[in-house]
Amino acid sequence: MPPSQGSAHPFRLLGVYAALLAVIYALVFFTGDKSPTPKLGIDLQGGTRVTLTARTPDGSNPSQDSLKKAQEIIENRVNGLGVSGSEVVIDGSNIVITVPGDDSQQARALATTAKLYIRPVLAATPPQAGGAAPEAPPTGGTAPQAPPADGQDPQAPATDAPAPATDAPAPADGETTPAPQSRVFPAQAPPTPTPSPGSPTFQEQQAKEIADAKALRQSTDQAVQQVAMASMDCTVPDPLAGNDDPALPLVTCSQDGTEVFLLGPSRIDGQEIADATSGLNPQQARHEVNLEFKGSGSDAWADLTGEYLNQRVAFVLDSEVVSAPVVQQGPQLGGRTSISGSFNADSAAELANTLKYGSLPLSFQTSEAETVSATLGLSSLKAGLLAGAVGLIAVLMYCLLVYRLLGFLAGFSLVVAGFAVYGIIVLLGRWMSFTLDLAGIAGLIIGIGLTADSFVVFFERIKDEMREGRSFRSAVPRGWGRAQRTNLSGKTVSLIASVVLYLLAAGQVKGFAFTLGITTVLDVIVLYLVTAPLMMLAARSPFWAKPSVNGLGVVQQIARERGAGQVRPKEMSR
Amino acid sequence: MTNANPTGESVALDKAEPASAPHHTFLERLYTGTGGFPIISRRKFFYTLAAIFLLVSLLSIAVRGFTLGIDFTGGSRIQIPATDEITTQQVEDVYAEALGHGPVSVQRVGSGASATIQVRSEALDVAQIEQVQTALFDRFQPKDASGEVTRNAISFAEISETWGGQITQKALIALAVFVVLTMIYIAIRFERDMSIAAIVSLFFNLIVTAGIYSLVGFEVTPAAVIGLLTILGFVLYDNVVVFDKVEENTRGVLHLKKRTYAEQANLAANQTLMRSISTTVIGILPIIGMLVIAVWLLGVGTLKDLALVQLVGMIVGAYSSIFFAVPVLVSIKERWGPVATHTKKVLDKRAGIGVAPRVPVGASAGAARGPRPTDAGAPRPGSRPSGKRHKRRH
Numbered sequence: 002m003p004p005s006q007g008s009a010h011p012f013r014l015l016g017v018y019a020a021l022l023a024v025i026y027a028l029v030f031f032t033g034d035k036s037p038t039p040k041l042g043i044d045l046q047g048g049t050r051v052t053l054t055a056r057t058p059d060g061s062n063p064s065q066d067s068l069k070k071a072q073e074i075i076e077n078r079v080n081g082l083g084v085s086g087s088e089v090v091i092d093g094s095n096i097v098i099t100v101p102g103d104d105s106q107q108a109r110a111l112a113t114t115a116k117l118y119i120r121p122v123l124a125a126t127p128p129q130a131g132g133a134a135p136e137a138p139p140t141g142g143t144a145p146q147a148p149p150a151d152g153q154d155p156q157a158p159a160t161d162a163p164a165p166a167t168d169a170p171a172p173a174d175g176e177t178t179p180a181p182q183s184r185v186f187p188a189q190a191p192p193t194p195t196p197s198p199g200s201p202t203f204q205e206q207q208a209k210e211i212a213d214a215k216a217l218r219q220s221t222d223q224a225v226q227q228v229a230m231a232s233m234d235c236t237v238p239d240p241l242a243g244n245d246d247p248a249l250p251l252v253t254c255s256q257d258g259t260e261v262f263l264l265g266p267s268r269i270d271g272q273e274i275a276d277a278t279s280g281l282n283p284q285q286a287r288h289e290v291n292l293e294f295k296g297s298g299s300d301a302w303a304d305l306t307g308e309y310l311n312q313r314v315a316f317v318l319d320s321e322v323v324s325a326p327v328v329q330q331g332p333q334l335g336g337r338t339s340i341s342g343s344f345n346a347d348s349a350a351e352l353a354n355t356l357k358y359g360s361l362p363l364s365f366q367t368s369e370a371e372t373v374s375a376t377l378g379l380s381s382l383k384a385g386l387l388a389g390a391v392g393l394i395a396v397l398m399y400c401l402l403v404y405r406l407l408g409f410l411a412g413f414s415l416v417v418a419g420f421a422v423y424g425i426i427v428l429l430g431r432w433m434s435f436t437l438d439l440a441g442i443a444g445l446i447i448g449i450g451l452t453a454d455s456f457v458v459f460f461e462r463i464k465d466e467m468r469e470g471r472s473f474r475s476a477v478p479r480g481w482g483r484a485q486r487t488n489l490s491g492k493t494v495s496l497i498a499s500v501v502l503y504l505l506a507a508g509q510v511k512g513f514a515f516t517l518g519i520t521t522v523l524d525v526i527v528l529y530l531v532t533a534p535l536m537m538l539a540a541r542s543p544f545w546a547k548p549s550v551n552g553l554g555v556v557q558q559i560a561r562e563r564g565a566g567q568v569r570p571k572e573m574s575r
Numbered sequence: 576m577t578n579a580n581p582t583g584e585s586v587a588l589d590k591a592e593p594a595s596a597p598h599h600t601f602l603e604r605l606y607t608g609t610g611g612f613p614i615i616s617r618r619k620f621f622y623t624l625a626a627i628f629l630l631v632s633l634l635s636i637a638v639r640g641f642t643l644g645i646d647f648t649g650g651s652r653i654q655i656p657a658t659d660e661i662t663t664q665q666v667e668d669v670y671a672e673a674l675g676h677g678p679v680s681v682q683r684v685g686s687g688a689s690a691t692i693q694v695r696s697e698a699l700d701v702a703q704i705e706q707v708q709t710a711l712f713d714r715f716q717p718k719d720a721s722g723e724v725t726r727n728a729i730s731f732a733e734i735s736e737t738w739g740g741q742i743t744q745k746a747l748i749a750l751a752v753f754v755v756l757t758m759i760y761i762a763i764r765f766e767r768d769m770s771i772a773a774i775v776s777l778f779f780n781l782i783v784t785a786g787i788y789s790l791v792g793f794e795v796t797p798a799a800v801i802g803l804l805t806i807l808g809f810v811l812y813d814n815v816v817v818f819d820k821v822e823e824n825t826r827g828v829l830h831l832k833k834r835t836y837a838e839q840a841n842l843a844a845n846q847t848l849m850r851s852i853s854t855t856v857i858g859i860l861p862i863i864g865m866l867v868i869a870v871w872l873l874g875v876g877t878l879k880d881l882a883l884v885q886l887v888g889m890i891v892g893a894y895s896s897i898f899f900a901v902p903v904l905v906s907i908k909e910r911w912g913p914v915a916t917h918t919k920k921v922l923d924k925r926a927g928i929g930v931a932p933r934v935p936v937g938a939s940a941g942a943a944r945g946p947r948p949t950d951a952g953a954p955r956p957g958s959r960p961s962g963k964r965h966k967r968r969h
Contacts, residue, residue, distance in 0.1 A: 044877070047727075052738070054735075054738075054741065093745070366735060366737075367733075367735065368734070368735050368741065369646070369732070369733075369734045369735070369738045370732060370733050370734075371730075371731075371732035371733075371734075372730055372731050372732065373730045374654075374656075374727055374728050374729060374730040375727070375728075376656055376718075376728050377654060377656075377689075377691065377730050380685070380689035380873060381873060381876070381878070383689070383872070384689065384868050384869055384872040384873050384878060385878060387868050387872070388861075388864050388865040388868040388869065388878065388882075389865075391864035391865075391867075391868060392860060392861025392864040392865060393861070395860035395861065395863075395864055396857050396861060399853075399856055399857060399860060400857070403853060438877075439876070439877045439878050440801075440881065442878070443865065443877070443878055443882065444805075446862070446864075446865050447809075447861065447862065447885060449861045450854075450857050450858030450859070450860070450861055450862070451809070451858070453857045454853075454854045454857060457850055457853045458816060458850060461846075461847070461849065461850040461853075465846060483823075486819065487815075487816055487819040487820075490764055490765075490815045490816075490819055491812045491813075491816050491819075492812075493760060493764075494757055494760065494761075494808065494811045494812045494815050495808055495809070495812050497753065497756050497757055497760065497808070498753055498757075498804070498807070498808025498809075498811070498812075499805075499808070501749050501752050501756065502749055502753075502801070502804055502805065504749075505745055505748055506745050506746055506801060506804070509797075509798070509801075509877065510742075510746075510797075510801040513801060513805065513881070514805075517805060555603050555606060556606075
């Protein structure tokens, strides 16, 4: 932009900026939720943040596809919590879960990769509710040296299943399981289809659905169990999806929708599975899935297979039965078993993966889990705002000291830039779910210094021109021409820094880099549309040309000395 | 040059007597950029100083190492609102009673309503966290912001020891990319010598800031690592502003036998001295505010870590952009390319004609009399620079 434009239409440029601000704030107040508050990170409002790092067996980077899939699954689990404002985002090879509010225990439990339980099958029927089930053979039997069990009728007990609440065996391993909650059981319609995401109360609705589904399908009352089995619709998405209580019985569908099961309480947690592999059994010439349990899981498996010999056990993943083989040998000791059935290489590998990792296509390690109490969040927010205010005032004081009344111009530029930045952050929070966290506030505070520096550079350039002997009036436009170049070069470097940081760094840095980048861009805009036009206006007025006002007397003095070739001492009041 | 203590409060200034004797106070000369401080001619001194800084930093990093934060060592952190009647000893006892082993450290941080007691321990699992939380809640009945007694007033975090490493690794990649991009940018916008000088000064900053961290024993956290990166952005920004002035002053200097490149660079350094001080003060003021408030109210955390590293880095950066980057630039120029011959010619001419007493290079350039080479040849603002591209390179 040639400097002439900067000097020709100062009011027009100021008008452009005013319009820009007006547009930003019109968007803030008249669109979306109309509230002028930015979206706050959990370190400012309280909540839980869990960073999961994907681990691949060979240490390579996980594929974007598998990350996306994992994100979806975790998102489903998070939505099950019913906390509005929860988020699951992919950050490099990490998945970051943020759940606002105080319910930290549940949020942390989401980080468990496998929501897999092994439950005994108490009853199984074809689905009676919903659409026709697709034709598919049930999954086959298990056991070493067993004949293929394809299509074998499940030896399900009759419908007079023992009420598991009374004689359910204690959980096999030393795991703490949540205590069953007492519930009132309303006469229950089958679960309604999930509402479309996006409605404001989506998460609350979901939470209510889960509670309803639990009441119906996890009852210990046999009559309710019968109703649940009869009304189970395997064609709609399951609202429970991983939110079932392992300590209670469960009525659910097989993954392919061909069977409805009544399952006993969980006997083995998926975490007890040490390894699952698939392979071709050379003797039988068929694909098998080989399972290996950890120590405590081995004992539980031996107990379970002893107890349910010739009956079925179900591997339940996120509330769905992925496999329900018949136990052909028992008790199976040594913590190893194999599942065989009508597998091909792919389906065996898929089941092995599922059993190994739970539903997530990757295994994750919790890198960082942090719960911030609302109290601490509020203190942090206050501290951040206070620090920003203190910084702003300190900079203004310094500007007034060094630049006299021109310091007001610098301050004014800072304040109008601040207004724009705030509005933009509110909007970005709404549109891109950009959250302002403590690091972001730090970025803004540091941005104050950078923004003020544009003015400093400009002022120094004016000083240079005046040292050459020009008047304030002619020094301003010339100085502006030079300051432009300096500023643009400098800001480019700052912008490179922010963009690189934003794209490459991990964790909370993103917020910091983002706000720093926004302030840099805004700073350039404000420099052109506000600071420069104001200085041009000042240059034309005799008032601002007074040395007492702009503090440039001593520079003019130097210029005079040089011009006259003589030195006159002069007092300087600073 | 006062012996700058790296954590000092401002840019150390050269206290050398001015070459000529204008009747202006030190502050005035600083303010007007006519100080004539011999920065370039005393390069050896500044290099020695820089070498000392580097040596001390590297030694400290090698010998003392760093104080690593929880993100690098792994572990758990529990924070409970501190009231007057809770002592750290009590918290420690409750913790030990709940888990059967003591915490790594217990300290009271922050003040007033924001005060918390922070417990650090080895990594705990969910069940253990639950136990400690329950024990602390039962014993102290912490209140949340609204004065309600709730166990949710207790914050906790657990971090794996690989997390800090992961962040650092990403930070290093970002640093490498940033350095390359900036070098390219400066080389295009200015010239190659300047981009080399800027990067040399950037690494000087990096090492000295890290050295100060190691010496003082500030805790290294991911936030600090990141803060360091942003500092480098700021330092380069500062360098670019100074180099911009150097480029302007040295434009066409080789065509006339009036002044040497070094003298003109020195003049530029003097003229931007006030700007560098202003910039640094303006940059540092909010950061000091942030640091004071963060430590006073919160005691620890992201805000403090970021502010601290920015503060240290900015001070080092302001020093280096004037007293290190410009001398390095002149050294590069005088060693390679036509600048050295030109400088010799200028000095010979001065000595031969005897018009001017032979002055040490750059000593009084700032106070030189007579009109400076006019800027009539200066390009129109916004036009591309026509920096000399010297062909001979090392």
